[in-house]
Amino acid sequence: MTALPEALRAEIGIVRHSDWIVVDQAMIDRFADATCDHQFIHVDPVRAATTPFGGTIAHGFLTLSLLPHLQNSISRPAAPAASIEVNYGLDQVRFIHPVRSGSRIRAASTLVSVVEKTPGSFQQTLKMTVEIEGADKPALVALWHIRFMI
Template sequence: MTPQEVKAKVGQQIGTSEWVEMSQERINMFAEATGDHQFIHIDPDKAKLTPFGGTIAHGFLTLSMIPYLSANSDLPKVDGVKMGVNYGGNKTRFISPVRSGKRIRGHWKLLELEEKRPGQWQQTHEITIEIEGEDKPALITEWIMQFFV
């Protein structure tokens, strides 16, 4: 699709990712990479004694899954993209914890797409990360990315 064809979808839900498991191994690797070793993430015995009833994924781990979920989704592909970069977020809310072993997937709504400079496009999505079998999502974020064609 051209950027202009994608821009015509502003205000619409434009994609859903595949499901991905948030395994304890993934949570442990994230704890190691970030230095966030809080027991609610990595100690199943202590975490059982909390209101969560077991270990949970870091909120930032769930947020950091957006590129993976995006790559494994049915989002429209823009022709001729040379690269894409994260630009930041306007709002992020962690709604519900993701328990170890649960699966998540993302849903994208295109809020805005504009050409900042020739060939440099900025898109803003509302991204909802759903937890399989749960009523409330893990998070909702308004995320900004740029791509270059």
């Protein structure tokens, strides 16, 4: 068994916030082009204005795909000498509230657990909540699993 750095173990249960970022129409349009998902609620401001959303909204998967960027802006002690980190997957992903074009979002990240899977190989689980500035509900919540080796 490899010793888990105490600084990382001490982070379990602590909520840390990312920087705010703006999800604007240009970002939504680029994501639509990259994923070939051009549903009008994402890319047609005039038509989307007639929906209950009142304008275009980000794809749920766009918001989800921003997790690495948001997580990278959070200062949290890392495992020293981690040779590699890989995305292992997500559980309990829920898209709770739409992100309107022009909204600012940030992540609330809570380290839930760190488990040694094999000697020197760990899996951390983060509870990720993407908050929308001024909204009473989050855009999404998910459990994110990341494997790393030391």
